Amino acid sequence: MGRETNVQSKEENINGGGFFDKYSTTVTDFAAAPTKPLTKQDLINYFVSGCKPKDQWRIGTEHEKFGFEVETLRPIKYDQIKELLYGIAERFGWDPIIDGGNIFALKKGQQCISLEAGGQIEFGGAPVETLHQAFAEIDTHIYQVKEVAKDMGIGFLGIGYNPKWKYEEIPKIPKERYEVMRRFFPKVGTLGNDMLDRTCSIQVNLDYGSEADMIKKLRASLALQPIATALFANSPFTEGKPNGYLSKRSKIWTETDDSRTGLLPFVFDESFGFEKFVDYALDVPMIYVRRKNNHILCDGKTFRDFMEGKLDCLPGEFPTINDWNYHLGTIYTEVRFRRYLEMRGADAGPISFLYALPAFWVGLLYDETSLQNVVDMIADWTQEERQMLRVEVPRTGLKTPFRGGLLREVAEVIVKWAKEGLKRRGLKESMFLDEIEEIAKTGETRAEKLLKMYHGKWEENVDKVYEHEELLY
Numbered sequence: 001m002g003r004e005t006n007v008q009s010k011e012e013n014i015n016g017g018g019f020f021d022k023y024s025t026t027v028t029d030f031a032a033a034p035t036k037p038l039t040k041q042d043l044i045n046y047f048v049s050g051c052k053p054k055d056q057w058r059i060g061t062e063h064e065k066f067g068f069e070v071e072t073l074r075p076i077k078y079d080q081i082k083e084l085l086y087g088i089a090e091r092f093g094w095d096p097i098i099d100g101g102n103i104f105a106l107k108k109g110q111q112c113i114s115l116e117a118g119g120q121i122e123f124g125g126a127p128v129e130t131l132h133q134a135f136a137e138i139d140t141h142i143y144q145v146k147e148v149a150k151d152m153g154i155g156f157l158g159i160g161y162n163p164k165w166k167y168e169e170i171p172k173i174p175k176e177r178y179e180v181m182r183r184f185f186p187k188v189g190t191l192g193n194d195m196l197d198r199t200c201s202i203q204v205n206l207d208y209g210s211e212a213d214m215i216k217k218l219r220a221s222l223a224l225q226p227i228a229t230a231l232f233a234n235s236p237f238t239e240g241k242p243n244g245y246l247s248k249r250s251k252i253w254t255e256t257d258d259s260r261t262g263l264l265p266f267v268f269d270e271s272f273g274f275e276k277f278v279d280y281a282l283d284v285p286m287i288y289v290r291r292k293n294n295h296i297l298c299d300g301k302t303f304r305d306f307m308e309g310k311l312d313c314l315p316g317e318f319p320t321i322n323d324w325n326y327h328l329g330t331i332y333t334e335v336r337f338r339r340y341l342e343m344r345g346a347d348a349g350p351i352s353f354l355y356a357l358p359a360f361w362v363g364l365l366y367d368e369t370s371l372q373n374v375v376d377m378i379a380d381w382t383q384e385e386r387q388m389l390r391v392e393v394p395r396t397g398l399k400t401p402f403r404g405g406l407l408r409e410v411a412e413v414i415v416k417w418a419k420e421g422l423k424r425r426g427l428k429e430s431m432f433l434d435e436i437e438e439i440a441k442t443g444e445t446r447a448e449k450l451l452k453m454y455h456g457k458w459e460e461n462v463d464k465v466y467e468h469e470e471l472l473y
Helices: 041-049 078-091 131-152 174-185 192-198 211-231 248-253 274-280 302-309 319-330 351-365 369-376 381-398 407-425 428-443 444-456 460-468
Strands: 059-069 095-099 102-108 111-117 120-122 156-158 201-205 288-291 292-298 336-337 341-345
Touching: 041 274, 041 302, 041 319, 059 174, 059 351, 078 102, 078 428, 102 407, 111 131, 111 248, 120 131, 120 274, 131 156, 131 336, 131 351, 156 292, 156 460, 174 201, 174 288, 174 292, 174 460, 201 351, 211 336, 211 341, 211 351, 211 369, 211 381, 211 428, 248 341, 274 444, 288 302, 288 319, 288 341, 292 341, 302 319, 302 351, 341 351, 351 407, 381 407
Parallel strands: none
Antiparallel strands: 059 120, 059 156, 059 201, 095 102, 102 111, 111 120, 201 341, 288 292, 336 341
């Protein structure tokens, strides 16, 4: 078995050069007092430190999936997950990550397998140079998980929202952080706990070269995130029936917490830059602070309050840069900005989606021509139009009306630019967009195909989702 790592006592950065914050599998003891009070410039410099020359830009992939018992279709419980994780560690040389005496993650080099609040299994790949390297990681991960899971009678489903089980039927991971969040979210929205326990997504993390490059990439990716949501829509069922949405996962995010979600309209202001984002994040209410392996609710206080020593839960105490990093990790905008950009708009789906989403964003954001094409296209989109897309796309997908036509027409152009961007990279990566290209061309999403089968050959039996080979890992 791999060597166990205790997250209470060992601080470690498994990512090395990029995406430090997201891929850290250990938790620093934040109780250590800062050597000097943080300044606003320190917070700005945090983002400045993310700037990298183009030859150091990397690709970091993440995806989540639902584990289920093959015989009963019930979600797997924590005891089963523990057995699964220890089995992967023993057979394939991963190091278990232990928190409070329980296993919650595995680490191997710069890769991580971790758990979401409802037992969803998440894979975080190492930052790599090419899509081929990223997909080799994904393939190896899926092989290893399946090898252990099949002997346990466990399968995995790639879909954006749990299609069958009620919220109270989802086993809850016994981790303090998630317990604190479950207490917090009902105070600020109606579906935050659903987000924690019943959703799965695919994400990709990408670098920026400078403040100006960050601005272009963040504007482009925020404006296009509803298009990604439409192309990857794959969550049309709730508790055994159609829910009226193509991406229920995306709809849930609109009712989680308006103060820390959404499309960040100020990013499109001429004055936007690192400092403006710091001003925004300083005033986002904090969910919790971490001290001596405990998560402490902050009762709506902001990081600005913390900077002034005014947290009621930690009176007179001042934050460290690790507190800032942790706070940024609780901001769930459609594109999350830390020392990299995290694309968050896509439902979990078939293995082909795990390849297509990184390919989509790499082709658009890592190619100067494609990026400029997007920047020019969205230059006159209004805040009202961008918000309309965020609200309407979860229900109507690529058939959403937009500027006298359908969103499908815009998506077809965007996918074309992404494919051209990949071709200019010269690494034979463009084939990974073939399925998404077809979705954009026809306007029919994965969710709509599932609904057709549900109303047709499945005879309105959602259990057939768990037999649908394309969604099984």
